Amino acid sequence: MRAYDLADPYPSVSTDDDAVATARLFVERRLPALLVVDADQRPYAVVPGSQLLRVALPDFALEEPALAVSLREADIESLPEKLRGLTVAQWIPRHGAVPAVVGPDAGAAEIAVLMARTHTPLVAVVEADGERTRTVGAITAARLMDYFLTQG
Structure with missing residues (x-):
């Protein structure tokens, strides 16, 4: 199955939100x-929820996890x-990472490998239209797992 067929509409936010x-x-x-997009609707970042919590935690606990017990x-x-x-751009931990994206013709196995390799529960599906690239939807790990469960 192609990424375009697996993708669902997914709420995105702008870097300026x-x-x-x-x-x-x-x-x-x-x-x-x-799913964070730039002003041109291109994926800027895909940030798992676990990483969104980092801003609330003290630096010492992130640097030395053993100290988290005392929190x-x-x-x-x-x-x-x-x-x-x-x-949003000031909040999210981007660290120069390229967001997990695939084209509309990517296969389910390719998407699964990307999710596993990048530790992300979400992959954006992008489509190029000449010079312009736009986000057309996203595939969640749950959606992909559902596909694999129903294929046997």
């Missing part, structure tokens, strides 16, 4: 990851306060 509103969208829609809820910064005034 408000971080607090984006966090609320993430929670309300129970998304596995954020109390009071040590975790208020997420709305931490995100207030930030854009």
